[in-house]
Amino acid sequence: MRRPGSEARRGSGRSCPFLHLAISARYGQLMVAPSLAEIINAPKALLHDHLDGGLRPATIVELAAEIGHQLPATDPERLGEWFAAAADSGSLVRYLETFAHTVAVMQTEAGLRRVAAECAEDLAADGVVYAEVRYAPEQHLERGLTLPQVVEAVLAGFAEGSARAAAAGRPIRVVCLLTAMRHAARSMEIAELAVRYRDAGVVGFDIAGAEAGYPPTRHIDAFSYLQRENAHFTIHAGEAFGLPSIWQALQWCGADRLGHGVRIIDDITVGADGKAVLGRLAAYVRDKRIPLELCPSSNVQTGAVASIAAHPIGLLHDLRFRVTINTDNRLMSRTSMSREMSLLVDAFGYGWADLQWFTVNAMKSSFLPFDERLKIINEIIKPAYAKLLSQYTA
Numbered sequence: 001m002r003r004p005g006s007e008a009r010r011g012s013g014r015s016c017p018f019l020h021l022a023i024s025a026r027y028g029q030l031m032v033a034p035s036l037a038e039i040i041n042a043p044k045a046l047l048h049d050h051l052d053g054g055l056r057p058a059t060i061v062e063l064a065a066e067i068g069h070q071l072p073a074t075d076p077e078r079l080g081e082w083f084a085a086a087a088d089s090g091s092l093v094r095y096l097e098t099f100a101h102t103v104a105v106m107q108t109e110a111g112l113r114r115v116a117a118e119c120a121e122d123l124a125a126d127g128v129v130y131a132e133v134r135y136a137p138e139q140h141l142e143r144g145l146t147l148p149q150v151v152e153a154v155l156a157g158f159a160e161g162s163a164r165a166a167a168a169g170r171p172i173r174v175v176c177l178l179t180a181m182r183h184a185a186r187s188m189e190i191a192e193l194a195v196r197y198r199d200a201g202v203v204g205f206d207i208a209g210a211e212a213g214y215p216p217t218r219h220i221d222a223f224s225y226l227q228r229e230n231a232h233f234t235i236h237a238g239e240a241f242g243l244p245s246i247w248q249a250l251q252w253c254g255a256d257r258l259g260h261g262v263r264i265i266d267d268i269t270v271g272a273d274g275k276a277v278l279g280r281l282a283a284y285v286r287d288k289r290i291p292l293e294l295c296p297s298s299n300v301q302t303g304a305v306a307s308i309a310a311h312p313i314g315l316l317h318d319l320r321f322r323v324t325i326n327t328d329n330r331l332m333s334r335t336s337m338s339r340e341m342s343l344l345v346d347a348f349g350y351g352w353a354d355l356q357w358f359t360v361n362a363m364k365s366s367f368l369p370f371d372e373r374l375k376i377i378n379e380i381i382k383p384a385y386a387k388l389l390s391q392y393t394a
């Protein structure tokens with residue numbers, strides 16, 4: 001981004017650490033900044049969360065002991081710290097190396113089922129009411145499972161965890177996306193698997209892994225196949241690599257959404273007068289309402305952005321791009337959906353209206369059928385935020 005005066009955006013909301021009050025200059029009104037505890041109780045929708053990036057450290061320790069996998073630490077607290085520190089590398093490639101230890105313990109039906117069940121429970125406990133969780137089935141075949149066995153074990157885990165969450169008073173709908181690794185050559189097989197399980201809880205497809213050197217066009221056959229099948233897909237693009245990756249994902253591959261897409265900021269110029277000028281690609285993304293699956297903490301860890309306060313989400317939100325907030329990898333970032341929102345509240349002075357906007361954006365952009373999306377928006381999200389808005393906005 002070529003953008004002088006980037007401090008201006010951050011000045012639009014200032015929070016007081018003691019009273020937790022924020023003056024929103026944007027709306028000229030006094031409002032109480034949403035606290036983390038309140039955000040946890042508000043309904044949230046999550047589009048970008050990796051199953052193998054969200055395990056409980058204690059579960060990794062137990063599953064690793066069962067199969068004799070060597071970990072860098074065997075105390076759950078220390079292991080959690082290790083993941084966060086190792087992922088905090090400033091490099092996507094080094095960040096991705098940490099997944100060797102989570103993928104290693106997800107090689108059996110029981111392991112996959114347990115991890116998926118706990119994922120559903122953890123998201124529900126954080127107030128997430130709708131989640132699309134992704135993982136790469138091809139990475140879970142080391143101990144003899146077949147691709148359909150992997151998918152069925154994960155779906156069974158989501159059903160089990162969702163049932164436990166509902167019984168605990170935290171209903172959640174969890175569906176999944178199947179990911180193909182961009183450096184490998186199994187994307188067609190994985191795309192076919194996604195279509196095969198489309199009516200059983202798999203709502204779409206994705207490619208992930210190191211971005212530089214592995215353009216999305218390597219997998220064009222898989223994307224063309226999915227288009228012919230009227231299936232949905234997103235592509236990790238514009239995270240470690242810039243505009244060419246986003247352009248290929250959209251204009252060559254036909255992605256419905258962008259995984260991250262944060263580097264779209266490189267096509268936006270803010271002049272000395274504070275006015276933003278959009279290049280052709282940025283204008284296309286905004287005009288077409290292409291959803292951006294932004295993951296603030298993950299971007300800081302991989303070096304895509306310098307800090308949360310410097311995250312382009314502030315400008316993209318103001319310019320009314322279709323912005324959504326996501327966790328990416330809760331284990332590696334020691335985060336949750338509520339924490340990501342809370343960090344943005346602190347950095348940008350967001351209030352309940354903004355948090356509702358992010359949530360409705362995510363739900364509108366989901367790969368569920370339209371009527372099911374509307375039902376969640378109208379019956380769960382809007383009534384809850386209406387209450388919060390009337391309670392807290394002076």
Ligand SMILES: O=c1[nH]cnc2c1ncn2[C@H]1C[C@H](O)[C@@H](CO)O1
Nearest residue numbers: 050052099134135136179208209236
């Ligand atoms: O942020 C990411 N960018 C690219 N690839 C990622 C990211 N987070 C996780 N992955 C990879 C590592 C996982 O093993 C894989 C499937 O979830 O996806």
Ligand SMILES: [Zn+2]
Nearest residue numbers: 050236259328
């Ligand atoms: Zn990701």
